[in-house]
Amino acid sequence: MNDTDFPSGPWIGFYVYSGCHQDRHRMDLSLSFGNGLITGEGNDDIGPFVIKGRYDTRSKECHWTKTYVGAHDVFYRGVREGKGIWGTWEIGDSSHGGFRIWPLAHGSDRDTGEEQDQLQPCETTADEPVAV
Numbered sequence: 001m002n003d004t005d006f007p008s009g010p011w012i013g014f015y016v017y018s019g020c021h022q023d024r025h026r027m028d029l030s031l032s033f034g035n036g037l038i039t040g041e042g043n044d045d046i047g048p049f050v051i052k053g054r055y056d057t058r059s060k061e062c063h064w065t066k067t068y069v070g071a072h073d074v075f076y077r078g079v080r081e082g083k084g085i086w087g088t089w090e091i092g093d094s095s096h097g098g099f100r101i102w103p104l105a106h107g108s109d110r111d112t113g114e115e116q117d118q119l120q121p122c123e124t125t126a127d128e129p130v131a132v
Contacts, residue, residue, distance in 0.1 A: 005080055006033035006055055006062075013101030015044070015089055029101060038064050047071070055080070 011031050014024040029042035031051065038053040046068055053064020053076070060080040066089075067073050076099065078087025084102025 005057065005060075006038075007103050007105075008032045008034070010104040011084075011101045012104050013084065013099060015097060015099040017095065017097040027099075027101065038062060042066075 008031060011029040013027050013029070015027060016024055025045050027042055027044045029040055029051070031038060031040035033055060036054055036056065038051060038055055040051040042049055042051065049066045049068045051064050051066050053062060055062035061078070062080065062085060063075070063077045065073050065075055072091060074089050074091050076087065076089045078085040078099070078101075084100055086100040087098070088096060089099050090096040
């Protein structure tokens with residue numbers, strides 16, 4: 001992997017709460033990757049947010065804090081694999097779940113049958129990525 005595997009621009013995806021249910025919450029993001037840093041902003045069903053974090057092109061790992069404007073922080077930890085990044089999110093000890101995001105250039109989950117089949121939320125803990 002190299003910096004081209006972490007393209008800056010529009011990304012799309014979803015997050016799920018722990019448990020094997022089909023309730024996906026869409027995220028729209030605008031991300032910038034460079035020199036190991038991730039910055040960006042976005043919106044989901046909770047509201048607008050900003051992102052600050054880091055990524056490593058060798059290990060393919062990344063982590064960031066998603067801060068809802070005027071509200072709480074959510075910590076994300078993931079791995080770049082295939083078409084996007086997948087992993088876990090947590091809010092302290094109170095809530096956790098899984099997520100998957102990918103560059104918008106790779107399509108949305110509505111127009112890519114393959115994505116629709118592969119993106120099934122499953123139970124996760126805060127310490128291991130969710131297999132979505």
